[in-house]
Amino acid sequence: MGKKDIDRLYNVFKEQAEAVSARVYRVKDPRDAGRRLTQIFQELNVSNVITAQSDLLRECLGAADTGKVTVYAENLREHSEDAHLGLSEADLAIAETGTLVQDSTALEQRLVSTLPPVHVALVRTGRLVEHFVDALEQLNHERAELPGYIAFISGPSRTADIERVLTIGVHGPEQLHIIFVDRPGGEQVE
Amino acid sequence: MSEKEGLKNNVREALANENLRGALGRFGDAYIGARENAYAGKDFQELRGQIAAIKGAAAQNMEELARRFAESARSRGAKVYRARTAQEARDYIKKLAEEKGVRKIVKSKSMASEEIHLNEYLNQHGMESVETDLGEWILQLSGQKPSHMVMPAIHMTRGEVADVFSEEVKRQLSSDIPELVRVAREQLRKKFLAAEMGISGANIAVAETGTIVIVTNEGNARLTTTLPPVHVAVVGMEKLVEKFADVKPILEALPRSATGQKITSYVTMITGPTPAAYPDGSVRDKELHIILLDNGRTSMQSDPVFKEALQCIRCASCLNVCPVFQLVGGHVYGHIYTGGIGTVLTAFFNGFQKASDIQNLCLGCERCKRYCPGNIDIPRLIRELRRRVVENNGLPGMPKFVLEKVLPNRKLFHNLIKTARAAQKPFQKGAMVRHLPMFLAGLTEGRSLPAIAEKPFRDIVLTGHRPPATGDQTKVGFFAGCLTDFVYPQLGEAVHKVLRHMGMRMTFPVEQTCCGVPAIYMGSRKAAAELARRNIAAFERDGVEHIITACPTCAHALKHQYVELLDTDPGWRKRAEYFAAKVTHFTAFVAEKSDNGELPGLQRGNMRITYHDSCHMKGCLGITEEPRALLSAAGLQLAEMEGSDRCCGFGGSYSIKFPEISRRILDKKLAAIEATGAQMLALDCPGCLLQLSGGLDSRGKALPVKHTAEILAQQIAGSGKS
Numbered sequence: 059m060g061k062k063d064i065d066r067l068y069n070v071f072k073e074q075a076e077a078v079s080a081r082v083y084r085v086k087d088p089r090d091a092g093r094r095l096t097q098i099f100q101e102l103n104v105s106n107v108i109t110a111q112s113d114l115l116r117e118c119l120g121a122a123d124t125g126k127v128t129v130y131a132e133n134l135r136e137h138s139e140d141a142h143l144g145l146s147e148a149d150l151a152i153a154e155t156g157t158l159v160q161d162s163t164a165l166e167q168r169l170v171s172t173l174p175p176v177h178v179a180l181v182r183t184g185r186l187v188e189h190f191v192d193a194l195e196q197l198n199h200e201r202a203e204l205p206g207y208i209a210f211i212s213g214p215s216r217t218a219d220i221e222r223v224l225t226i227g228v229h230g231p232e233q234l235h236i237i238f239v240d241r242p243g244g245e246q247v248e
Numbered sequence: 249m250s251e252k253e254g255l256k257n258n259v260r261e262a263l264a265n266e267n268l269r270g271a272l273g274r275f276g277d278a279y280i281g282a283r284e285n286a287y288a289g290k291d292f293q294e295l296r297g298q299i300a301a302i303k304g305a306a307a308q309n310m311e312e313l314a315r316r317f318a319e320s321a322r323s324r325g326a327k328v329y330r331a332r333t334a335q336e337a338r339d340y341i342k343k344l345a346e347e348k349g350v351r352k353i354v355k356s357k358s359m360a361s362e363e364i365h366l367n368e369y370l371n372q373h374g375m376e377s378v379e380t381d382l383g384e385w386i387l388q389l390s391g392q393k394p395s396h397m398v399m400p401a402i403h404m405t406r407g408e409v410a411d412v413f414s415e416e417v418k419r420q421l422s423s424d425i426p427e428l429v430r431v432a433r434e435q436l437r438k439k440f441l442a443a444e445m446g447i448s449g450a451n452i453a454v455a456e457t458g459t460i461v462i463v464t465n466e467g468n469a470r471l472t473t474t475l476p477p478v479h480v481a482v483v484g485m486e487k488l489v490e491k492f493a494d495v496k497p498i499l500e501a502l503p504r505s506a507t508g509q510k511i512t513s514y515v516t517m518i519t520g521p522t523p524a525a526y527p528d529g530s531v532r533d534k535e536l537h538i539i540l541l542d543n544g545r546t547s548m549q550s551d552p553v554f555k556e557a558l559q560c561i562r563c564a565s566c567l568n569v570c571p572v573f574q575l576v577g578g579h580v581y582g583h584i585y586t587g588g589i590g591t592v593l594t595a596f597f598n599g600f601q602k603a604s605d606i607q608n609l610c611l612g613c614e615r616c617k618r619y620c621p622g623n624i625d626i627p628r629l630i631r632e633l634r635r636r637v638v639e640n641n642g643l644p645g646m647p648k649f650v651l652e653k654v655l656p657n658r659k660l661f662h663n664l665i666k667t668a669r670a671a672q673k674p675f676q677k678g679a680m681v682r683h684l685p686m687f688l689a690g691l692t693e694g695r696s697l698p699a700i701a702e703k704p705f706r707d708i709v710l711t712g713h714r715p716p717a718t719g720d721q722t723k724v725g726f727f728a729g730c731l732t733d734f735v736y737p738q739l740g741e742a743v744h745k746v747l748r749h750m751g752m753r754m755t756f757p758v759e760q761t762c763c764g765v766p767a768i769y770m771g772s773r774k775a776a777a778e779l780a781r782r783n784i785a786a787f788e789r790d791g792v793e794h795i796i797t798a799c800p801t802c803a804h805a806l807k808h809q810y811v812e813l814l815d816t817d818p819g820w821r822k823r824a825e826y827f828a829a830k831v832t833h834f835t836a837f838v839a840e841k842s843d844n845g846e847l848p849g850l851q852r853g854n855m856r857i858t859y860h861d862s863c864h865m866k867g868c869l870g871i872t873e874e875p876r877a878l879l880s881a882a883g884l885q886l887a888e889m890e891g892s893d894r895c896c897g898f899g900g901s902y903s904i905k906f907p908e909i910s911r912r913i914l915d916k917k918l919a920a921i922e923a924t925g926a927q928m929l930a931l932d933c934p935g936c937l938l939q940l941s942g943g944l945d946s947r948g949k950a951l952p953v954k955h956t957a958e959i960l961a962q963q964i965a966g967s968g969k970s
Binding site: 225 | 271274275278324380381382383386399400401402404405406409425426428429432433436437440441457459465466467468470471473474492493495496499500507509510511512513514515516517518519520521522523524525529531
C-alpha cells in the first residue's frame, strides 16, 4: 500500500472514530508516541497504568516520561481495579467504521481495555485496512486458527438506556485514545 | 377479566403514559434519519437479500448446523448443551452453578435468557443473578419488564430511574443522567469483580468455527465474558449460521437497523475458552458452556409459513417503524418479544393462545416489511397467525355472519348497505355522519364518518356513461371496491372522466364485489378466496385489457393476494395470475400511459398541495413518484410533509377495534399536514381519504382532501379549476 492510500485510510479512520468519540493521533515513530503518551498521562493526571506486552508498547513506553507514573506489566488482574489507564496494541484498524481489531485471547489484552477509565491503543499505521471484511480476511490469513477472543472496538463505552440520552462511559472505558505509529521500530512504511 | 379486555385495558394505560409516548415518539422520529445515515453507501436491498439467504438456509438446516456447531465448539474446548425446553436450559445452568459453588452471577443482555425467565429461577434457588445492561438493571431493580427489545427501559424517565437507584444505594440521587450512569458503573463494577459466573446471549453462532458473536455498546458483555471463571452463553438455535463469512452482512445490518449506528462500540467473537483469573490468583482457561436453546424453534422451522420468522436478527426495526408500537410500547404485548415479529415469536415460544389477542394490534400498514433486514414478510405472518386463530377458535358471531354469509352474497351485501343508508339519515349533517347510536360509538371518536352515498357508483354506471369520442378506445375494467362504490362514487366518476380524456373506454363489471381484504384481515381465508373467485370471474366475462382501481388496498389484494389465496387450486391459480397481471392502481396506470408522467390537455392548477403516501400504495405497490409527477406536471406546487409515508391510522376495521390508537396516529398525521401550510391534501386511497377528511372535519378544519383522480379530473378542460 502506498503512502497516499495509507493517508486516505488514516483520514477516513480518524473521521469515523472521532464521530464515535474516540481521540485519534498519528505520530512518526515510537519516540513521538512516547511524547504523546507523556502528554496524556499529564493531562489526565494518571498515576497507575496497566499495560499489555508487545515490542511496540515497550518501545513507546520506554520513550515516555513515566517519572510520576507506576506502570504494571504483570499480575494485571490484581492492579486493574485501581488503574487509571490501560495500554494495549491493536492488531488492525478498520477505516470504514473507525474500529480497532485486537486478538484478545490473552487475559491482559482484555483487562487493560475493559477495566480502567481510559484506554490508550497503539496501532502500526501500516495495519490500516479499509473494510470489516478485509480485517476478517487478514486475521484468517495470518493465523493458523481463529483466535479465541477477537475484540472489535469502536469508540469508548456508551449507553442511551435512560431517556435515549447518549452517555459516554458506562461499564467500559470513558475515553479511548488511539495513536497511530508510522515507523514502529524505525522502519519505513512501504 | 378476559384476555381481550385485559389487552384493551393495557392499551388504555399505555396511551395514558406520557413518558412512554414521548420517548417512543422521539425515538421513532429520530430513528428514520439515523438509520438512513448509517446505511449511506450500502445497498440495503442487496444486504437483506444476503441475510435472508443465509438465515433462510440456516433455518432449513438448523439441526445439521447445531450438530456442526457443537462439534466445532467442542473441538476448541467449549462444552455444548442442547436444551429442548426452557426448563432443561434452566436446570442445566442451575446444576452447573451448584456444582461450582456459584452464588454470584453477572448477566449481559440476552433475550433468550429472558424468554426462559432465567433470573427468577436462579434467584429462587438462592443465587444472585444481576443484569448488567443498564436498561435491564433498571428494570430488574424496579421489578418491571422490558418494553422494547433493544432499549428495554425506554418507558422510564430519569426521575423514575433516580428513585430506583436512590433506593438501591440508600441515598438520594439527583436525576442527572451522567450521574445516574456513574452510579450504575460503580455498583455494577463491584458485581463484575465478585461474580463467579457470567451469563451472556449471542447474536450469531457460527457452525463452521464454533464461534459466538456478541454485539454491545456498554461493554458489559466484555466484562461478563472476561472476569468470571465460568461463562455460560444461552443461544437460541435461530442464531446459527453456516460459515464464518456469514457474519459480515448480519453485523453490517444489525447495528444500522437497531440504533442507526454503523457499528456498536464492541463486537466480540469468542471461539472456545480463553484465560481467566481465578480467585487463587492463577490465570488459566475458563469454562465455557454454550446452551443451544430450542424451545419452539424446531417446530417453527418445520412450519412452511412461519419458518420465515427464523430469519429475524432481533434488530427491532419493525418496532421502531410501527405506528402502533410507537404509541403503546412493548408492555401491552404482554411478553418478552414485542411488536410485529414479537407476536409471531410469542406464538411459538410461549403458545398460540398468548398471541391470539395481541395479533389484533397490527394495523396492516405493512411498513415493517420495508425495513426488515431479514426480509421477513411480517404482515403476512400476522395474517397467517390470525387465520389459524380463527381456524382454532372460530370467528366471533357478528363478523362471522358478515364474512361468511353476507359478503359472498353480493346482492344481500349491497342491499344491506342501502338499508344502512336509510338508517343513517337521522344522524347525518352535511356529507358527514356526526353522531351514531351508542353501539357504534367507537367509530366516530375523533373522526366524522362520511355518509353512505345516495346512489352507489354501480347504479350511476348503469345509467349514464358514454364512450370517448377519440382515442383507441382501449377497454379498461374498473374495480371500484366498497368505499368508492358506496361512499365515494365521485372517485369512480373522476376515474371515468380521466380515462375518457385519454381515449379509453371504461367498463364496470357489475358482478364485482368486495375485494376480500376485510376477510383476509379477519383471518377468514375461506371467505376471502370465495370473493377472489367471484371478482376474477366477473372481469373475465368482460374481456378487458387492463384492470384498474383507485384503491391501493384493493389493488394489493387483486394483484398480490389472490394468487396466494387460490394457490391450492391449479386452475384458479392460473386464472388469478392472468388476472393479477392486468391489475394496476389508477394513478400508476395514468402515469404509465401518459407523456413522461404528464397528462396532456389539462388546465394548469396553481395550488400549494401536500401528498400523503398511503401505506399500501408505497409499501405494497411501490408507487410514490408517479402521483407527485402527475400533480406537479399539472401545475400544483408540492410541499412535502414530515413523514409523508406514515400511516394515517385507518387500517379498515382497525379504527373500530382500537379507536384510541387509531385516533392518536391520526393526530400526528394531521399535525404534519397542517405544518406544511398546504391548501389541499392529495392522496390515492379512499380509506385514507375517509380517515383524514373525517379527522379534519371533526376538528373543524376546512382543508380539502382529494384523490389524485379527482384533482386530474377537475383540471380537464371544461371542469373548472381546482
